[in-house]
Amino acid sequence: MKKLVVPTVLMLASSVACYADADKKITEAQLPAAVRATAQRETSGAMVKGYLTEIERGARVYEVETMVSGHSRDLQISADGTLTEVEEEVPFDRLSASVKAGLMAKAKDAKIVKVESLTKRGKLVAYEGSTVKGSHHGEVQVGPDGQPLSHEE
Structure with a gap:
């Protein structure tokens, strides 16, 4: 019995530790200097909604959530200050016909409520399209040309 309890407890503790670090809210003052400098440069003219940090693929990353001209623009910055990812809301009517068609095909009968x-x-x-069907929320992705991706981004 003891041989089963110890591995189970360790596995549960590991799961809790991983979960506890998911999207932790922080303040601007808690950002490392390099991250803060990138965030300040990239958010000029934007309204900052908040800061988050998490471990992604074994490395600490920082996210800055912003609003720019009425749409969302979220930045992911590595600990060394490198801007690694930007998710920016795009009005559906400004997408190319191929991207619209690709997203609608992937969404099937779900409603696309936001595209980034x-x-x-x-x-x-x-x-990436955020979808809703009844009470189910999901996401669909297509490439820049509207074609299916070989892997999720």
Whole structure:
């Protein structure tokens, strides 16, 4: 019995530790200097809604949630201050016909309620649509050309 309890307790403790670090709210003052400098440069003219931190793929990252000209723009910054990802809301009617068609095909009969462009290290890699069908919320992604992706971004 003792041989089963110890591994189970360790596994549960590990799961709780991983969960506890998911999207932890922080203040601007808690950002490392390099992250703060990038955040200040990238948010000029924007309204900052908040700061988060988490461990992603074994590395600490920081997220800055903003509003720019009435739409959301969220930044992910690595601990060394490198801007690694930008998610920016895009009005559906401003998308190309191929991106609209790709998102609608992936969403099937769910309603697309928000679309964001996903840029990684300065390159547009995907469009992500937030969907709703009844009480179920989901996401669909397509490439910059509206085609299915070989993997989720």
